[in-house]
Amino acid sequence: MPHPILTVEDVSKTYDGFKAISNLNFYLYDGELRTVIGPNGAGKSTFFDLITGRAQPDKGKIEFGADPASHHDLTRLNEYEINRLGISRKFQTPSVYTEHTVWDNLVLSMKGPRGVFASLFKRMTSTEHDRLDELLKLVRLDAKRDWKAGLLAHGEKQWLEIGMLLAQEPKLLLVDEPAAGMTDEETHRTGELLISLSGKHSIIVVEHDMAFVKQIARDGNVTVLHQGTVLCEGKFDEVQSNQKVREVYLGRGKHGTR
Ligand SMILES: Nc1ncnc2c1ncn2[C@@H]1O[C@H](COP(=O)(O)OP(=O)(O)OP(=O)(O)O)[C@@H](O)[C@H]1O
Numbered sequence: 001m002p003h004p005i006l007t008v009e010d011v012s013k014t015y016d017g018f019k020a021i022s023n024l025n026f027y028l029y030d031g032e033l034r035t036v037i038g039p040n041g042a043g044k045s046t047f048f049d050l051i052t053g054r055a056q057p058d059k060g061k062i063e064f065g066a067d068p069a070s071h072h073d074l075t076r077l078n079e080y081e082i083n084r085l086g087i088s089r090k091f092q093t094p095s096v097y098t099e100h101t102v103w104d105n106l107v108l109s110m111k112g113p114r115g116v117f118a119s120l121f122k123r124m125t126s127t128e129h130d131r132l133d134e135l136l137k138l139v140r141l142d143a144k145r146d147w148k149a150g151l152l153a154h155g156e157k158q159w160l161e162i163g164m165l166l167a168q169e170p171k172l173l174l175v176d177e178p179a180a181g182m183t184d185e186e187t188h189r190t191g192e193l194l195i196s197l198s199g200k201h202s203i204i205v206v207e208h209d210m211a212f213v214k215q216i217a218r219d220g221n222v223t224v225l226h227q228g229t230v231l232c233e234g235k236f237d238e239v240q241s242n243q244k245v246r247e248v249y250l251g252r253g254k255h256g257t258r
Pocket residue numbers: 015016018019020038039040041042043044045046047
C-alpha cells in the first residue's frame with residue numbers, strides 16, 4: 001500500500017467548547033479524487049480550514065507528502081507556506097479578477113513573480129504560453145479568452161477559477177461545493193473536468209448534490225462526515241445504502257439538515 005499524500009490522524013478542533021472536528025482520521029492517496037459529503041455543520045469547511053492552515057487543530061496529526069521520508073507537518077505551517085507546498089483551495093463562491101480578461105486571470109495566477117504588474121509584464125516562455133493555452137481549453141474557455149472575467153456566467157467563472165488554481169500547478173486541490181448554483185449541464189461539465197484532473201492531481205471535493213457526487217465518485221471512495229468525524233467511507237452505492245448515512249443525511253433532502 002503506498003503512503004498517503006495526506007494523512008489526518010486523531011484530529012480535533014473545538015470552537016467555544018463545541019467540537020467542530022472530533023478525533024478525525026482521513027487518508028488520501030496520490031492522484032485520488034475523493035468526495036466528502038455530510039449534513040450542514042458536519043465540519044467539512046473546518047476540515048479544509050485545518051488542512052490549509054486557516055485554523056489550527058487542538059490535537060492530532062496533519063501531514064502532507066507521499067514520501068514518508070520528506071512529508072510536511074502542516075500543523076506547523078501557515079496558510080502561505082501550505083499553499084507554496086502545492087495545496088490550493090477553491091471556495092464555494094468564485095473569486096476572479098472581474099476587470100481582467102480570462103487570459104490575464106490565468107497569467108496572474110501562475111507561479112512566479114507576485115503582483116499584477118510583475119505578472120502581466122513578465123515575458124512568458126513559449127512553454128508557459130502553451131500551458132496556459134491548454135488550460136484554457138481544459139476549462140472550456142478558449143473561445144472567451146479575451147472576455148472580461150466579470151462578464152462570464154457563474155459556471156464559467158467557477159471553471160476559470162479552477163483553471164487559475166491549476167496554473168499554480170497544485171498537487172492537492174480542495175474544492176468546496178463547485179456545483180452550487182450551476183445548471184445541470186454546467187454541473188455535469190464540472191464533473192467531467194474534475195475527473196479529467198484526477199490522477200495528475202489529488203483532489204478532495206466537498207459537495208451536497210448527490211447526482212454530482214455519484215458522477216465524480218465513480219468507483220472511488222466517498223467519505224461521510226457527521227459531527228466532525230467520519231461516519232462512513234466507501235463506494236457511492238455502499239454509502240448511499242448505509243443506514244446510518246440515510247438517517248443523518250441522505251433521507252433528508254438534497255441539502256441535508258439545518
Ligand atoms: N470560526 C468558527 N467559530 C466558531 N464556530 C465555528 C467556526 N467554524 C465552524 N464553526 C462551527 O463548527 C461546526 C462545523 O462547521 P463547518 O462550517 O465546518 O461545517 P460544514 O460541514 O462545512 O457545514 P456547511 O455544509 O453548512 O458548510 C458548526 O457548528 C460551526 O458553527
